[in-house]
Amino acid sequence: MRRRILAVAISFCSIFMYGCVATEGDTDFLYSRQREIETTLKKTQKDIDWLKAEVKKEENILDLNEKAFELENKLLELEQMIAKMHAQVEERFKKIESELSMKAAPAPQQTAPAPRTPPAAAPQTPSETPTAEPEAAPAEIPTAEKVSRKNYDMGRKEFDNGNYETARALLRDYLADDPRGDKASDAMFLIADSYFKEKLYEEAILEYQNIIETWPASPKIPLCQLNQGLALMEIGKPNEASLFFESLIEAFPESPEAAMAKKHIKSLSASEE
Numbered sequence: 550m551r552r553r554i555l556a557v558a559i560s561f562c563s564i565f566m567y568g569c570v571a572t573e574g575d576t577d578f579l580y581s582r583q584r585e586i587e588t589t590l591k592k593t594q595k596d597i598d599w600l601k602a603e604v605k606k607e608e609n610i611l612d613l614n615e616k617a618f619e620l621e622n623k624l625l626e627l628e629q630m631i632a633k634m635h636a637q638v639e640e641r642f643k644k645i646e647s648e649l650s651m652k653a654a655p656a657p658q659q660t661a662p663a664p665r666t667p668p669a670a671a672p673q674t675p676s677e678t679p680t681a682e683p684e685a686a687p688a689e690i691p692t693a694e695k696v697s698r699k700n701y702d703m704g705r706k707e708f709d710n711g712n713y714e715t716a717r718a719l720l721r722d723y724l725a726d727d728p729r730g731d732k733a734s735d736a737m738f739l740i741a742d743s744y745f746k747e748k749l750y751e752e753a754i755l756e757y758q759n760i761i762e763t764w765p766a767s768p769k770i771p772l773c774q775l776n777q778g779l780a781l782m783e784i785g786k787p788n789e790a791s792l793f794f795e796s797l798i799e800a801f802p803e804s805p806e807a808a809m810a811k812k813h814i815k816s817l818s819a820s821e822e
Contacts, residue, residue, distance in 0.1 A: 627789045631755065697726035701736055713743035734764045741773070750780035771797060771806035778810065787817050 704719030741756030778793035794810035
């Protein structure tokens with residue numbers, strides 16, 4: 550009886566110990582699997598982070614492409630607007646020239662009466678013969694350069710007095726006579742500025758552009774670009790104005806006009822928010 554009980558007890562202990570060994574092995578296996586899963590998760594997280602970074606790069610590229618496309622459209626629109634304004638101004642100039650030509654046409658001359666034959670002079674005695682008077686020196690004929698410069702001086706005076714239309718006519722006469730004269734760029738700037746002061750902004754933009762293209766080395770170029778931007782703001786083209794301001798800042802970063810352009814860009818950005 551005791552032997553049976555002992556045998557049963559031994560068998561039970563063996564089974565119990567076997568169960569304990571199996572449970573510890575399972576635990577080690579689970580720990581191992583957990584570590585593998587954690588390692589895999591970390592690697593997967595790194596891959597996800599890398600993918601996010603790549604996606605962000607792609608989004609930035611797409612955003613830049615969209616902005617570039619938008620700028621191209623704005624530039625195209627601006628070119629079309631300038632071309633349209635140029636055509637309008639050319640038409641106005643032709644009309645003005647036609648009117649001036651009609652006004653300047655000489656009136657029909659009347660036929661002059663035939664000259665009368667003067668009566669015969671009485672013979673003069675030797676004592677009555679008049680002495681020859683010295684001929685007066687011929688008046689100095691003004692040169693074309695002097696006449697042209699006079700037109701500039703008069704045009705400048707009319708501009709200072711606020712008579713902008715008269716000033717433009719005189720300044721254009723000066724430019725027609727001496728298009729590359731020492732005052733040519735100044736005359737063109739006064740013409741552009743006269744339009745700006747009269748709030749004829751589209752004409753002013755074209756005239757400033759004419760200076761930029763004709764006199765690219767002129768010290769007035771930064772001011773021309775600044776005034777172009779201001780004129781565009783006045784006619785409700787803030788985006789195009791920003792383009793002119795940015796171009797000015799890039800080309801002449803240290804100029805006073807560039808500092809003013811930065812302020813205008815800042816104010817335009819604030820108004821959009």
